[in-house]
Amino acid sequence: MKGIRLGDYNQLKVVKKVDFGLYLDGGDEGEILLPSRYVPEGSKVGDELTVFIYLDQEERPVATTEHPLAKVGDFAYLRVAWVNEYGAFLDWGLxxxxxxxxxxxxxxxxxxxxxxxxxxxxEESYRIMATAKVERHFAPQPPSYLPGDDVDLIVWQKTDLGFKVIIDNCYPGLVYENQVFRPLHTGDRLRGYISCMRPDGKIDVMLQPTGRQQTEEFANTLLNYLHDNGGHCNLGDKSPAELIADTFKVSKKTFKKAVGDLYRRKLITIADDGITLV
Structure with missing residues (x-):
């Protein structure tokens, strides 16, 4: 479909106003209707509007100012709205x-x-469609990540090793079970950090930053927790790792480093019953 990007956002000029909406300049595709229910207040001929273009029930290009849950080229976690003898129809927000x-x-x-x-x-019908065979659509070129790079993740599926994730809407990756300190579910979107690029091209990912950056970030989180909870936390060096992970979603090692950092900065005191703001 030359001139517009089907299944994506386009900036199109209003060329005609009618009772049932606006017509937009679709280039080689001619005029594209933006129905009245989606017309921004005050829109007039000559304005340029950012709209999403998809196909209506009669397979004609139509515009909307609604925001779908995904566009062409995206991975998404969608609900099946209904099923018939040809396949499934998923709710993508339109x-x-x-x-x-x-x-x-x-x-x-x-x-x-x-x-x-x-x-x-x-490719055959030039219609927008969904596929559950997502492996076919990962980027073919190996990425140029460095350890510690921050990335966007979608949780893909649980495995015996941990959780498969989709990195930056392009690449498959893995978060190992022992790196997970909070509940994860398929479809969750979260921030992650590159752990390593393996020789076989696979990518290991962590959910926490590494080294000093991680300590500094959690030290700030712990300070905020203390301010919000009367200046005291009843966890300390001898607290079970599971309790620390349940409370703060970090490892005991990270917790101890952050406590040590705050103590050296004379921001807290340490006692048998936990830590307290100075």
Whole structure:
């Protein structure tokens, strides 16, 4: 579809105002309707509007100012709204649900269940569709990350080793079980940090920053906790690692380093019953 990006945001000029909405200049595709319900107040001919372009029930390009949960080229965690004899239809935040045919499903999708999918343009029909076969759509080129680089993550699936994640909407990665200090669920979006780039091209990821940066960040978190809880925390060096992880989502090692840092800066005192603000 030359001239506009189907399944993505476009900045288009208003060329005509009618009773049922606005027509926008779609270039080679001609005029594209923005229905009245989506027209920003005060819009007029000549204005440029940022709109999302997809296909309506009759497979015609249509514009909306709503924001879908994903666009073409994105991975997303979507709910199945309904199923028929051709496949599943997933709720992606727009009036028309997005189609995932049976051939693009790893297993038969079930109504109201959620699945990690990739949003793409079908090469044959040029329709926007979802596929659960996400492995086919990771970036082919190896990334140039360095250890400690911060990245955006989507939790993909639980494995025996930990959690598979999707890094920066491009690459697969793994967070090992012993690096997880909070509950994780498929579809969660969170910040992570590159641990290492393995010789086989796979990427290991952590959920906490490394070294001094991690200590400084958690020391600030601990200070905020003390300020919000009467100046006292009943955890200390002898507290169980599980209790520290449940409370602060960090390892006992990180907790002890942060406590030591705050103590050296004379911001806290340490006693058998925990730590206290000075």
């Amino acid at each position: 009036m028309k649900d997005i189609f995932c045919p049976f051939k693009e499903q790893k297993m038969r999708m079930v109504k109201d269940n959620y699945y990690i999918v990739y949003i793409k343009l079908d």
